[in-house]
Amino acid sequence: MSNSVFRFATVSGQNIHWFLKRNCSVTPSQLGWLYASLCVVSLGIGTVFWLHGAPLVLPFAWLELAAVGYVFMLYARHATDGEKIALQGGRLVVELENGGDYERTEFLPHQVRIEPQAGDRSLIEVSGQGRSVRVGRYVRPELRAALAREIRMALRGA
Numbered sequence: 001m002s003n004s005v006f007r008f009a010t011v012s013g014q015n016i017h018w019f020l021k022r023n024c025s026v027t028p029s030q031l032g033w034l035y036a037s038l039c040v041v042s043l044g045i046g047t048v049f050w051l052h053g054a055p056l057v058l059p060f061a062w063l064e065l066a067a068v069g070y071v072f073m074l075y076a077r078h079a080t081d082g083e084k085i086a087l088q089g090g091r092l093v094v095e096l097e098n099g100g101d102y103e104r105t106e107f108l109p110h111q112v113r114i115e116p117q118a119g120d121r122s123l124i125e126v127s128g129q130g131r132s133v134r135v136g137r138y139v140r141p142e143l144r145a146a147l148a149r150e151i152r153m154a155l156r157g158a
Helices: 028-051 057-078 141-157
Strands: 009-012 015-021 082-088 091-098 101-107 113-116 124-128 131-135
Touching (some): 015 141, 028 057, 082 141, 091 131, 101 124, 101 131, 113 141, 124 141
Antiparallel strands (some): 009 015, 015 082, 082 091, 113 124, 124 131
16 A cells, blocks of 8 residues: 555555554653753852841742742653554554553454544544454544544555
């Protein structure tokens, strides 16, 4: 199958891969540098005020940086979340990563069902051999039906 047939997938030889991930404008590395620069500026200003006789500014600067650091850490933990679906080597492999948790499920292509969980705009349920996985979190709801059709088409060609 050619790559022009697929909207969401990448074709390399006999393998077809779908990489669905969070739309992330700032990488965890960039966020770390931003936080470090924020620390330098905020603690610098707090130190100047402390030296000029305002001792409460510096503890509040530390408190502020702790709160911002906690929120940045939560963001960075989920920045690399994603779903990888691959049709390779006679298997459909679904890999999910969410907040550092990793789940991998393999299916035989001729025993897999691909269908919406509840309606057309719901997550896509990949099921077979007594297992099921929901995918499509990182695709707009109106495009999930097209993704499901694309995966079904690839499975028919396998």
